[in-house]
Structures are given as structure tokens and as C-alpha cells.
Amino acid sequence: MLKGKNIFLTGADGGMGRAMTKAFAQAGANIWANVIRENEEYSVFAEALALEHGVWIKPMVFDLTDGAALKNAVMAIRAEKVPIDGLVNNAGILREGMLQMMPLADARLLFEVNFFAPFQLMQLVTRLMMRQPNGGAIVNMSSMAAFDGVEGETVYGATKAALASMSKSLAKELGRFKIRVNCIAPGVTETPLISGMSESVLNKDRESTYLRRLGKPEDVAKVAAFLLSDDAQYVTGQVIRVDGGRN
């Protein structure tokens, strides 16, 4: 599905990021895998996958909130003189808290990581994609919290709604360059991000889905792989919910 494509994936060593690394490699893609700090265990995981599937996976260590580092990373990729076929803005953080208990600094940090980092990365990467005859595909990770509202996730949901809105506008702006921009809005998914949630809350979430289960990272990764692929070449400006069905 992604054979020969080169994908830039952020937050590659998180729960969702690993599933995406695996799904993309299995589908034949090469990956620039952004991680915030050196992660030996992820590097070993990536090397094994690369060997198994005959692709390359290059961990790129930089903090997405460091604008200069981000620019250097994109320049390094450009210097390789291979196309960037796909970008997945997967990295994100979660800070929960009722409105009155949410420090402004946390709210700003959420926007910095979940919105401004993808914004800047898309500014840089689309400049390269615009020059490619086949354009490119971008997948942004939103959340059901953006659309349904989740108690205690006021700011988190707002960052993800902003990302979804930006994606829709960008899809219109960049369509003429054959660049597709789509969003995935996962429901509650079994990643380390939900490790702090109580079993009773998780049970409630599980029972509230049509499929009576929580999402698995692989459920989301497969949809991301599809959206990056040529099978989705007429799909842009969409928010795909991967949430097991919810009212």
C-alpha cells in the first residue's frame, strides 16, 4: 500500500507512534521517525522492522516545540534529495483538569505541542511537497474530544479542534498542489496516554461504543496508512473518526 513512499512521522515512539511505525513499515514505507529524546529501545524496534520489511527507518531526535530544531530536521531531509510523500502529525500531549484548575502555562503548552508544532511542520514540509509532481499526503491526529467534548479536557479538545479546522482549510489551500490533508479523530485508545484513567471510567468508555471495546493503536495506524496511500487519492479535507462508533 505504501511501497516506496517516504513518510515523516512525529511522536514515533509513543503508543500510537509505534503502531504507525509498524503499520507503515509493513506497508512498505520508509520512515523518518521523530522522537523527542534518544530512545534505544525504539531504535532497536525500528531496526528490526526495517530489516524485516526491507525499508529504512531513521530516528530523528528533536523537540517539536523547538522551531530551529524543527527547521534543521526538514532541511536535513531535503538534503537527502528524496521526496517527502507523507507527513503524520502524531505527536501530542494530554493535560487534564477542570477549567478552574488548569494552569495557563499548561494550556499554552498544549497549544504549543498539539497545534503550533504541526502548524510549523506543515509550513515547512508543504513547501517541499508543493514542488513534487505527485504532491503529498498529510494526516493530522485530532481526537473525539474535539467534537464531543470531554469533561476535564477543555483545552486538549480545543487544541484538537483547532488542528482539525486547520486541516480542512489547508486541504482547500493545498489541493491545487496535489497535497491531501486529512484528520483522524480516535476515540479512547489503549495507549500510555490513558494510563491514568480508572478502570471504571474505561469500562464506561468501552460500553459507550457500538463495538463494546476500546480502540487499539493498530486500528488507528491502519487508517493512517490508508490515508497516506494512493488508495485514498481522492480523499482530502476529511475527519475520519476511529472510535468504535459513538453517539
Add this chain to the structure above:
Amino acid sequence: MTNIEKYTQAFVDAFNIDAETAKTLKFQQIPAWDSVGHMGLIAQFEDQFGIMMEPDDIVDLNSFEKGKEMLSSKYGIDFGA
């Protein structure tokens, strides 16, 4: 090719104009230099000179002369005397 020749050629290629026209050109003076054409011009600069321009500079670059001054002062491109 010297840097000034490369710089001028970027305008020629991006807008399909001759070099003399390029030297006095300003943003939106011709239909080809609209916001989409502008990004094509930036792409030419970035490819020719191996740089990656800042968004503020992309916005500020509004004429042949301004671009030359900017590439020289901010990105260290030497256009000679």
C-alpha cells in the same frame, strides 16, 4: 553561474519573463506573481541557494530588489559589489 545570475534566473523561470523585466519587478505587478506564483519563486530561491526561508521573510519579499537585499543580509548570499 554567479549568484546574481541564479537569482535573476529564478524570476525568469518562476514567471516566464525575460531578465530585464525581472530586474524591476514588484509583487502582483504581473498576473504570474500572485500568491501561488510567489511560492514558486520561493521554491526557486530555496533550491538554488540551499536555504529555507522564514515565513516572515516570505511575506516581506515583495520585489526583485527587496529579495536581493534580504537574501544577502539574512541568508548570507553574496551578490558581489
